[in-house]
Amino acid sequence: MYQYDTYDQALVDARVADFRDQTRRRLDGSMSEEQFRPLRLMNGLYLQLHAYMLRVAVPYGTLSSAQMRMLGDIADKYDRGYGHFTTRQNIQYNWIKLDEAPDILADLATVEMHAIQTSGNCIRNTTSDQYAGAAADELVDPRPYAELIRQWSTFHPEFNFLPRKFKIAVIAADTDRAAMRLHDIGVQIVRNAAGELGCAFYVGGGMGRTPMIAPLINGFVPLDQFITYFEACLRVYNRYGRRDNKYKARIKILVHEIGKEAYTSQVEAEFAHLLTQNIEPPIAELERIKAHFADPAFEVGVPDQVDRSDPDFALWVDNNCVTHKQAGYIAATISLKPIGGIPGDASSDQIRLMADLAKEYAFDELRVTHAQNIVLPHVKKADLYALWQKLDAAGLGTANLDQIGDIIACPGLDYCSLANARSIPVAQKISERFAAKAEEIGELKLKISGCINACGHHHAGHIGILGVDRKGVENYQLLLGGSEGADTSLGTITGPGFDEDGVVDAIEKATEVYLAHKQGEERFLDTYRRVGMAPFKEAIYAPKTTQNGEPAHG
Amino acid sequence: MVETQYRFRSDEPVGDPAVTVDSFGEQTNASAVRIEPGDDARDLLPFLSRIKLVEVNFPGFGDGRGYSAARILREAGYDGELRAVGDVLVDQLSNMRRCGFDSFAPEREINAADAEAALARYAEVYQPTTDGRLPIWAKRHAGK
Ligand code: SF4
Numbered sequence: 001m002y003q004y005d006t007y008d009q010a011l012v013d014a015r016v017a018d019f020r021d022q023t024r025r026r027l028d029g030s031m032s033e034e035q036f037r038p039l040r041l042m043n044g045l046y047l048q049l050h051a052y053m054l055r056v057a058v059p060y061g062t063l064s065s066a067q068m069r070m071l072g073d074i075a076d077k078y079d080r081g082y083g084h085f086t087t088r089q090n091i092q093y094n095w096i097k098l099d100e101a102p103d104i105l106a107d108l109a110t111v112e113m114h115a116i117q118t119s120g121n122c123i124r125n126t127t128s129d130q131y132a133g134a135a136a137d138e139l140v141d142p143r144p145y146a147e148l149i150r151q152w153s154t155f156h157p158e159f160n161f162l163p164r165k166f167k168i169a170v171i172a173a174d175t176d177r178a179a180m181r182l183h184d185i186g187v188q189i190v191r192n193a194a195g196e197l198g199c200a201f202y203v204g205g206g207m208g209r210t211p212m213i214a215p216l217i218n219g220f221v222p223l224d225q226f227i228t229y230f231e232a233c234l235r236v237y238n239r240y241g242r243r244d245n246k247y248k249a250r251i252k253i254l255v256h257e258i259g260k261e262a263y264t265s266q267v268e269a270e271f272a273h274l275l276t277q278n279i280e281p282p283i284a285e286l287e288r289i290k291a292h293f294a295d296p297a298f299e300v301g302v303p304d305q306v307d308r309s310d311p312d313f314a315l316w317v318d319n320n321c322v323t324h325k326q327a328g329y330i331a332a333t334i335s336l337k338p339i340g341g342i343p344g345d346a347s348s349d350q351i352r353l354m355a356d357l358a359k360e361y362a363f364d365e366l367r368v369t370h371a372q373n374i375v376l377p378h379v380k381k382a383d384l385y386a387l388w389q390k391l392d393a394a395g396l397g398t399a400n401l402d403q404i405g406d407i408i409a410c411p412g413l414d415y416c417s418l419a420n421a422r423s424i425p426v427a428q429k430i431s432e433r434f435a436a437k438a439e440e441i442g443e444l445k446l447k448i449s450g451c452i453n454a455c456g457h458h459h460a461g462h463i464g465i466l467g468v469d470r471k472g473v474e475n476y477q478l479l480l481g482g483s484e485g486a487d488t489s490l491g492t493i494t495g496p497g498f499d500e501d502g503v504v505d506a507i508e509k510a511t512e513v514y515l516a517h518k519q520g521e522e523r524f525l526d527t528y529r530r531v532g533m534a535p536f537k538e539a540i541y542a543p544k545t546t547q548n549g550e551p552a553h554g
Numbered sequence: 555m556v557e558t559q560y561r562f563r564s565d566e567p568v569g570d571p572a573v574t575v576d577s578f579g580e581q582t583n584a585s586a587v588r589i590e591p592g593d594d595a596r597d598l599l600p601f602l603s604r605i606k607l608v609e610v611n612f613p614g615f616g617d618g619r620g621y622s623a624a625r626i627l628r629e630a631g632y633d634g635e636l637r638a639v640g641d642v643l644v645d646q647l648s649n650m651r652r653c654g655f656d657s658f659a660p661e662r663e664i665n666a667a668d669a670e671a672a673l674a675r676y677a678e679v680y681q682p683t684t685d686g687r688l689p690i691w692a693k694r695h696a697g698k
Contacts, residue, residue, distance in 0.1 A: 007678050007690040007693065008690075010678050011676065014675050014678075017675065018672075018675055025668070152680060154680055155649075155679070155680065155681075157650075157653050157683060158621045158649075160618060160621075160649055161615070238618055238621070238622050239594075239619055273629070277629055281689075282691065282695055284695050288694065
């Protein structure tokens, strides 16, 4: 994986000094909260309901074991012994003191980490495929491209005060595991007819209150021009994105309002101009970065079989592990969704254990997934059983990847000052209610957001839950049929909302409809797409009947 | 008028009042112009030879359009004074310098020591702009 040289390190160290100075000026009163706010936000420090929250960047979700161990130590030293992995492949700490924040950044800098641009109206952490470098179906490893984007976007002088935040995802496989088209810019590395690699640019996707799937605006930008193309996309957005209404300020609204063609022609004109400015890093720089992502020293001729005699282990292998490009290896997902747990939370001990196991079994590498789990990308199949036993003993062996218990949930009203409703307790209830039936229900991606900002990606869930405020009472809307990936679609609201228990009951009815209508190997989503909303709606809103056949009141 | 607090040029400052972008084309004797966030800096490109001062107004520091305006002018070869005015704060000075601003007239005076520290803090940059600083990638591959 990528390692800093003295230049990268100098920048991160300077950032620590910068933020220490800004914090000092805030604490001694020479800077107002209003002036401090955008600065701390650009460094990932939010003021939440009860305390400060610090979001630490995990570029394209890749971590070394030393970095992971530091994340565990920070949880102990500055927080309450927990970290929360997010849908942006980052980690958040929820109980931070302002005066200690510079010290946390200094600790992070010792392991080549930072919190630069993890919030604010700037270019955020670039995300990628959690199986990058391991996936059997990838064209190339997308991470070198993401790293070059990280460097280009770090402290870019022109783009610190965009109309709104800006999120980029990069993939290099046809199976999209990063929800690429639900980003401000999604890039897929592709090969053209001449056999050359390039970037397909999708611009203007996003969730939030107006979810949109990004259209393709350029199917092939050569690798020696793609940073320039990014710059053109961003400049057009910075100049013309709406600033009058923060809910209409994302690039998706600009692309939608002026139209894909008009946006594209403006970008192409700016691109033609910027090509004359020589701002593109040389291909040698991309090659330098690529060398950091060379395959680890895989052993050849190792057994390609897994001993499945322990049924619990066999279930975990089936549910949580995916095919590796290298025979004899597998990519294993550690679920951070134990039954009844808080999605994405891990204790400091668990974080350190995962770090140790990565060192022992996975060439020193871990990945954070956008579904808030952890991946050990390169595990020898012969080691898999030993690994699983250690995970299981630490409460990290849950075999529920992509099942109904593998819930994505935003922090919601327990932490977030924007929330309308709590997300975490709903997730916990669902996790408990369906634990026994999860295997029978199979793949079902369930996502919960505590408000319309959609941090929990509820639009993209096979089942989505959106917390709303109804006359001061928490209420939950239910959506069906969303998906991210190659077949991206947005969910449809079933109808009137529910209270907390009501929404769990409604989901139970939806799963019953699925199981009753399921044909062959269909997943929940497939059945929904075939039979449509009607049977689900009918079951979910069927009046409860009492003994004498009268609908119940209330 | 707010006073210019920092100026990184040695030529004589222009005394003329800055006119709006809209009227600049007609006022053929004007040499100073003021860009508001909604103006298109490219409207000025036909007149670059007679412009000596461009003020770019930041009514609020959170509106970043002025950074693009500045770069567009510098990329087109404008070499007169480029002044940031309005809600210009110490933490923006360094990025503004990189985008081509070479004078600053902040609404609220900036503490001199803080400004000096902020301008000196980042010795290395990843992106080339027209400010002449070599980006990190150029240093990495120098002489290869
Ligand atoms: S979706 Fe709303 S409640 Fe949830 S984290 Fe985002 S802003 Fe907060």
